[in-house]
Amino acid sequence: MDGAAATPAAAPLKVAPPPNLRQTQKEATRNRVIEAAKELFDTQGYQGTTIREIAAHAGVSVGSVFTTFASKYEVLSQVMQDRLDGLYGELDRVMPHLRGSTVDRLRTMFAIHFAFEVRHKRLFLAYIASAFDWTLPSSSIPIGRNARLQEIISDCLRKGMAEGDVDAGVDPDEIKDLLMAAYVWVYRLAAWHDADAKAMTEVMDRQIALIAAGFAPKG
Amino acid sequence: MMHITQIQAADETSVKAPTRRALAKQQTRAKVLAAARRLFSEQGYEGATIRDIASAAGMSTGAVFANFTDxxxxxxxxxxxxxxxxxxxxxxxxxxxxxxxxxxxxxxxxxxxxxxxxxxxxxxxxxxxxxxxxxxxxxxxxxxxxxxxxxxxxxxxxxxxxxxxxxxxxxxxxxxxxxxxxxxxxxxxxxxxxxxxxxxxxxxxxxxxxxxxxxx
Incomplete structure (x- = not known):
């Protein structure tokens, strides 16, 4: 509490200072690198794209890419974060207005997810695979442990408990993890059998129904 | 003749007595696999190179490639x-x-x-x-x-x-x-x-x- 109260006092609101030229340049480089990386990752895949190519495509030097990002994975991480921010912004707007049962709301949420992610399937797969890479900084957030998605699922389940269509005796964390495992499987399908958003949603719907049998109120 | 018969018999029961060369090859494979297991554990899949694995196994990269395609x-x-x-x-x-x-x-x-x-x-x-x-x-x-x-x-x-x-x-x-x-x-x-x-x-x-x- 103290910390929260102290922050505004320590940093009183000021009129934004004129942007420092160096900062502006750095920001511009960063944006150009991310835009270039987005394009190259989508067309050539993550593994098939080098930092050198990203730099050339962005029209900056290799050195300046490395002054902004520690590694290629960090570029990917930032690209993904930008995209996911868009998705979660959309979900934050939509979720409170969803009607129907917990199962219906979960299905809709995942359907929105797949419709969004399927456009960048290869990138998501690279991102998931990288999650198990050694050399990652501990601060990187692998998709499988995506906190925003997990929060949305947990909120959905808690709402269900309050409304009585999720058994109050279950541990929402466990249900959430099962849903995440099911979600990961759907990604494998997408990767291996080139499933589209519709096929992904259908498989996810069946899995949600099976899990729901385990969280439905008894009696 | 006797030699041939032995080989045929061995083939039928599929417990071929390994030749010295086959044995050496098996040992090489085992050495590579042990080194690879250790390096994959320490450096991950991407981090471990064939060159590292070969040197940890005490052999040339060529010898590794003679046993494994990649x-x-x-x-x-x-x-x-x-x-x-x-x-x-x-x-x-x-x-x-x-x-x-x-x-x-x-x-x-x-x-x-x-x-x-x-x-x-x-x-x-x-x-x-x-x-x-x-x-x-x-x-x-x-x-x-x-x-x-x-x-x-x-x-x-x-x-x-x-x-x-x-x-x-x-x-x-x-x-x-x-x-x-x-x-x-x-x-x-x-x-x-x-x-x-x-x-x-x-x-x-x-x-x-x-x-x-x-x-x-």
């Missing part, structure tokens, strides 16, 4: 050997189970025990498992399919004994149980969960996934 071939061999042994351990564990819930829990726990002391290798396997080529190859490997088979058999036995209802969802349920089993490696690898914690979580997950097949 790094993924080498890694696959290690994975499949492990998974073959694990599938057997799971099958034994399932035989001791009392009903589907208990049987499945024993199978899950057998898996967590197996990798308990080699989590970095499990982590490397998960990474490879997401590759577009090696992923499906790994999942459809007979060793992995027989793990899935152990789960399917437990469900079928539960149906035969009347504890579970038979239905169209059986296949999906088996796959979801397997994926729930796999998903807990996240907890083990990244969050350092203990065996007890993994077992408790697995027990609840199994109960949830079986609930739809329980007769009410």
């Amino acid at each position: 790094k993924s071939d080498l890694f696959r061999e290690i994975m499949l050997t492990d998974m073959g042994a694990l599938a057997e351990a799971m099958s034994e564990a399932s035989a001791q189970g009392n009903g589907p819930q208990d049987g499945l829990l024993r199978v899950f726990v057998a898996g967590y025990r197996f990798y308990q002391t080699q989590l970095p290798l499990a982590r490397a396997a998960f990474s490879v498992g997401w590759s577009p080529v090696d992923g499906p190859a790994l999942r459809s490997a007979p060793q992995v399919q027989s793990m899935l088979g152990v789960i399917t058999d437990l469900l079928r036995k539960g149906e035969e004994s009347g504890e579970l209802t038979a239905g169209a969802a059986s296949e999906l349920r088996a796959q979801m149980l397997f994926d729930a089993y796999l998903s807990n490696f996240d907890q083990a690898i990244f969050q350092g969960w203990t065996m007890d914690a993994l077992e408790a979580r697995a027990n609840d997950q199994i109960a949830i996934l079986l609930a739809g097949a329980r007769k009410s």
Whole structure:
């Protein structure tokens, strides 16, 4: 509490200072690198794209890419974060207005997810695979442990408990993890059998129904 | 003549007495595999190079390539050997189970025990498992399919004994149980969960996934 109260006092609101030229340049480089990386990752895949190519495509030097990002994975991480921010912004707007049962709301949420992610399937797969890479900084957030998605699922389940269509005796964390495992499987399908958003949603719907049998109120 | 007869006899029983060259080749392979296992554990799949592996095994990269086509071939061999042994351990564990819930829990726990002391290798396997080529190859490997088979058999036995209802969802349920089993490696690898914690979580997950097949 103290910390929260102290922050505004320590940093009183000021009129934004004129942007420092160096900062502006750095920001511009960063944006150009991310835009270039987005394009190259989508067309050539993550593994098939080098930092050198990203730099050339962005029209900056290799050195300046490395002054902004520690590694290629960090570029990917930032690209993904930008995209996911868009998705979660959309979900934050939509979720409170969803009607129907917990199962219906979960299905809709995942359907929105797949419709969004399927456009960048290869990138998501690279991102998931990288999650198990050694050399990652501990601060990187692998998709499988995506906190925003997990929060949305947990909120959905808690709402269900309050409304009585999720058994109050279950541990929402466990249900959430099962849903995440099911979600990961759907990604494998997408990767291996080139499933589209519709096929992904259908498989996810069946899995949600099976899990729901385990969280439905008894009696 | 006698020599030829011996070889023919050996061929028929398929216990060919290894020649010295075959023996040397086997030893080379074993040395490479041991070095590779260590380096994959220490540096991950991407981090370990054939050059490093060769030097750790005390041989030239050429000698490694004489035995394995590439790094993924080498890694696959290690994975499949492990998974073959694990599938057997799971099958034994399932035989001791009392009903589907208990049987499945024993199978899950057998898996967590197996990798308990080699989590970095499990982590490397998960990474490879997401590759577009090696992923499906790994999942459809007979060793992995027989793990899935152990789960399917437990469900079928539960149906035969009347504890579970038979239905169209059986296949999906088996796959979801397997994926729930796999998903807990996240907890083990990244969050350092203990065996007890993994077992408790697995027990609840199994109960949830079986609930739809329980007769009410």
